[in-house]
Amino acid sequence: MQRVEKVRDLQTLADAERLAGRRIALVPTMGALHPGHLSLVELARRRADRVWVSIFVNPTQFDDPGDLARYPRTLPEDLEACRAAGVDLVFAPTAAQMYPEGAQTVVEVLELTQPLCGRTRPGHFRGVTTVVAKLLLAAKPHLAVFGEKDFQQLAVIRRMVRDLHVDVEIVSAPIVREDDGLAMSSRNANLDREARIQARALARALDAAQEAWAGGERDARALLARVRAEIGKAPRAEIDYAELRDPESLASAPERLAGPTLLALAVFLRPPAGCEGAGVRLIDNRVLRP
Amino acid sequence: MQRVEKVRDLQTLADAERLAGRRIALVPTMGALHPGHLSLVELARRRADRVWVSIFVNPTQFDDPGDLARYPRTLPEDLEACRAAGVDLVFAPTAAQMYPEGAQTVVEVLELTQPLCGRTRPGHFRGVTTVVAKLLLAAKPHLAVFGEKDFQQLAVIRRMVRDLHVDVEIVSAPIVREDDGLAMSSRNANLDREARIQARALARALDAAQEAWAGGERDARALLARVRAEIGKAPRAEIDYAELRDPESLASAPERLAGPTLLALAVFLRPPAGCEGAGVRLIDNRVLRP
Numbered sequence: 206m207q208r209v210e211k212v213r214d215l216q217t218l219a220d221a222e223r224l225a226g227r228r229i230a231l232v233p234t235m236g237a238l239h240p241g242h243l244s245l246v247e248l249a250r251r252r253a254d255r256v257w258v259s260i261f262v263n264p265t266q267f268d269d270p271g272d273l274a275r276y277p278r279t280l281p282e283d284l285e286a287c288r289a290a291g292v293d294l295v296f297a298p299t300a301a302q303m304y305p306e307g308a309q310t311v312v313e314v315l316e317l318t319q320p321l322c323g324r325t326r327p328g329h330f331r332g333v334t335t336v337v338a339k340l341l342l343a344a345k346p347h348l349a350v351f352g353e354k355d356f357q358q359l360a361v362i363r364r365m366v367r368d369l370h371v372d373v374e375i376v377s378a379p380i381v382r383e384d385d386g387l388a389m390s391s392r393n394a395n396l397d398r399e400a401r402i403q404a405r406a407l408a409r410a411l412d413a414a415q416e417a418w419a420g421g422e423r424d425a426r427a428l429l430a431r432v433r434a435e436i437g438k439a440p441r442a443e444i445d446y447a448e449l450r451d452p453e454s455l456a457s458a459p460e461r462l463a464g465p466t467l468l469a470l471a472v473f474l475r476p477p478a479g480c481e482g483a484g485v486r487l488i489d490n491r492v493l494r495p
Numbered sequence: 496m497q498r499v500e501k502v503r504d505l506q507t508l509a510d511a512e513r514l515a516g517r518r519i520a521l522v523p524t525m526g527a528l529h530p531g532h533l534s535l536v537e538l539a540r541r542r543a544d545r546v547w548v549s550i551f552v553n554p555t556q557f558d559d560p561g562d563l564a565r566y567p568r569t570l571p572e573d574l575e576a577c578r579a580a581g582v583d584l585v586f587a588p589t590a591a592q593m594y595p596e597g598a599q600t601v602v603e604v605l606e607l608t609q610p611l612c613g614r615t616r617p618g619h620f621r622g623v624t625t626v627v628a629k630l631l632l633a634a635k636p637h638l639a640v641f642g643e644k645d646f647q648q649l650a651v652i653r654r655m656v657r658d659l660h661v662d663v664e665i666v667s668a669p670i671v672r673e674d675d676g677l678a679m680s681s682r683n684a685n686l687d688r689e690a691r692i693q694a695r696a697l698a699r700a701l702d703a704a705q706e707a708w709a710g711g712e713r714d715a716r717a718l719l720a721r722v723r724a725e726i727g728k729a730p731r732a733e734i735d736y737a738e739l740r741d742p743e744s745l746a747s748a749p750e751r752l753a754g755p756t757l758l759a760l761a762v763f764l765r766p767p768a769g770c771e772g773a774g775v776r777l778i779d780n781r782v783l784r785p
Binding site for chain 1: 657
């Protein structure tokens, strides 16, 4: 497995692979790899000749410096996991590589970034689209794989790629869950034992909504009430948002639901009583389909 | 000479040229081609195997709708000029091709775009960097050629390409001038006879400053006074800006000039007395070198 740190070197390798007629799949990550990431690698391998994983904790997408400082960093384990998963190349650049001295260019998707996580995390998606544009132009992949857990991110990246004519196929992979239903996330590592247990509330809330939907419930308020009731059972869980939206445009869903509907959820797991800090913010989602 | 309208077709052709080991040079234009553009084509031909010219009057870079409406459009003549100049391919997309339905992604260079034309034309450079990013990703050229008349634009595009890791070499070509010194520009076509004569004041002002500089003048105020005096001789000319700046960072030059110094000029040629309208805005520049 090759390890690359410089953009220039990566571009040279990409050109060579393309000249040789081989298809490159890129899996962009921020490291702290878990089975969710490895499912993206699996999918990438089925779709391309070369699987490249990028590992870069992108500072510009953290709206909260504490969150950036706490973000888990496990590069040696990540490299080992990539090797074991048959990854061909890991691109692990420094921040100075990704943001050259004097860098001042941003890529921004203006509308899809406004609701949901965009409201709670100002500047977050600008950081995401800027770094993803850089990664796509550095690795020149034929396809890039993203997880559906970050549903809004996926929609935003698809929009960016289409608008800017980046010649890459964006492929998405379903959410991978722990045995108790919790969506896999690098941030789960920051949960204390009690918070980890209460975090089950997110998946349970989605399940409850889906059950109601399957039973014919099409009233938006009623569905969201089910979601809030489930989250409410976890005393340290505090809803950031729980919303029903159009899965394509992310526009607010109507009161009376009809077509496929995104149920998107962001929840803070607060620190134990008497402790400082904002806690750990988790997101999850499900698309309810008629 | 091939004519292409769709981004997808252009990307397919670019991939084929690249697979065949041929180098592509792109000359992005807004049409209304003049000898200045053709000098870019010449330079492109010396540096690449294929010369591609894009012709697209980009609506998002016009801060003034009147300016967009008046911008000269001469596609049949442009195609003929390209054919005569040995251009291999003209990419003349529709606005719907460049900005697909629902497009909402912008590319922005934050600091270099603040002074000079950025102050007078809010949003202009955002439109430029957005469309140039799209064009570079659509044509996938090895190099792209821009004129030095749009000095700030060139600096902004270089910055954007470097920051986003667009794998393209940006090449610049010197200003081409009419016999009387006026820098060639598509907007010159909008000058009435009297304004055309008075427009000589821009080049004369640059010449006067250069002469003073050559004579050892290093006082910024004194140099700018020379410039203003020359422009002042043209009654319908009104200075938008006349500034001395660092040619790399575009930072304001010191009172006492030392290294290479950019003298940048934007001047409105006002309509004749009694007529409506903002007139025609012309820009010109020179780098004064010790």
